[in-house]
Amino acid sequence: PATLGAAAAAKGRTFGAGVTAAKLADSAYVGILDREFSSVTPENEMKLDATEPQRGQFSFGPADRVVQHAQARGMKVRGHSLLWHSGQPGWLQSLTGPVLREAMLNHVTQVAAHFRGQVVSWDVVDEAFADTGGRRRDSNFQRTGDDWIEAAFRAARAADPGAKLCYNDYNVEDWASQKTQAVYAMVRDFKQRGVPIDCVGLQSHFGFGIPYPASYRTTLSSFAALGVDVEISQLDVVGSGAEQAGTYRRVVEDCLAVARCTGITVWGVRDTDSWRSSGTPLLFDGAGNPKAAYDAVLAAL
Numbered sequence: 001p002a003t004l005g006a007a008a009a010a011k012g013r014t015f016g017a018g019v020t021a022a023k024l025a026d027s028a029y030v031g032i033l034d035r036e037f038s039s040v041t042p043e044n045e046m047k048l049d050a051t052e053p054q055r056g057q058f059s060f061g062p063a064d065r066v067v068q069h070a071q072a073r074g075m076k077v078r079g080h081s082l083l084w085h086s087g088q089p090g091w092l093q094s095l096t097g098p099v100l101r102e103a104m105l106n107h108v109t110q111v112a113a114h115f116r117g118q119v120v121s122w123d124v125v126d127e128a129f130a131d132t133g134g135r136r137r138d139s140n141f142q143r144t145g146d147d148w149i150e151a152a153f154r155a156a157r158a159a160d161p162g163a164k165l166c167y168n169d170y171n172v173e174d175w176a177s178q179k180t181q182a183v184y185a186m187v188r189d190f191k192q193r194g195v196p197i198d199c200v201g202l203q204s205h206f207g208f209g210i211p212y213p214a215s216y217r218t219t220l221s222s223f224a225a226l227g228v229d230v231e232i233s234q235l236d237v238v239g240s241g242a243e244q245a246g247t248y249r250r251v252v253e254d255c256l257a258v259a260r261c262t263g264i265t266v267w268g269v270r271d272t273d274s275w276r277s278s279g280t281p282l283l284f285d286g287a288g289n290p291k292a293a294y295d296a297v298l299a300a301l
């Protein structure tokens with residue numbers, strides 16, 4: 001197959017890209033997106049500050065445009081994200097205690113309900129663990145009680161029973177890291193107690209202080225063995241040339257080696273679309289030409 005999406009489909013996987021609604025007006029960008037990718041994740045348009053800028057006032061225009069673009073072309077949509085410690089609107093930051101808890105769960109309910117039936121998998125909670133110490137990250141959500149994550153998953157399940165519900169994080173790629181082990185323990189606990197969780201997203205921003213770890217495949221298979229799917233949710237790789245291509249190739253090989261690794265999403269289309277202010281971390285250069293990393297991914301799929 002001649003495209004990422006078709007090659008991944010032949011292996012029963014999706015190959016997606018993080019996209020922004022504003023760039024859907026860029027014909028070069030859209031040309032690559034529509035040709036190569038079988039899934040999209042809105043980079044920012046479904047986040048809390050975008051969808052509920054004022055308490056109880058919801059705004060779905062840009063997110064709906066991304067969803068419509070995807071649906072019209074048979075692409076899947078990953079929902080990202082319902083709850084995140086970062087990028088919170090002022091109204092939310094000013095709340096605490098039971099009032100915050102209620103606003104938080106209402107947000108999950110309203111947004112998941114709006115996109116009901118349109119999102120294949122939701123990042124219900126993003127980045128809830130601290131980088132060190134194997135503990136939760138301090139946040140306003142966390143201060144409402146340890147059970148805030150499971151409450152969010154239950155609310156999301158009730159609002160959109162057909163969507164797969166994921167926990168998503170970074171720095172959980174290396175099996176040996178305390179953070180990976182802490183997330184693993186939470187997912188195991190959720191499965192044992194019947195908290196509705198279906199998938200784990202590993203952001204996989206490699207090279208930004210986090211090298212690709214030799215244990216990556218072990219991490220993917222270990223989560224999968226808990227009975228959840230794993231998704232490589234925001235892949236990018238610092239570097240260039242053969243070294244970068246080699247890392248991309250290994251990531252694809254690792255995913256294909258794990259039956260429950262259901263898809264790979266790269267966090268942007270061209271290098272110039274990357275959220276990173278510098279570097280060349282993606283599969284297409286700024287002119288839209290496929291890079292060595294692209295050839296390596298296609299060959300590995």
Ligand code: XIL
Nearest residue numbers: 043044081126127170203234267275
């Ligand atoms: C990033 C977006 O790509 C940027 O456009 C935005 O300015 C900040 O957020 N982890 C996540 C993503 O879960 O939501 C972040 O996306 C990248 C890191």
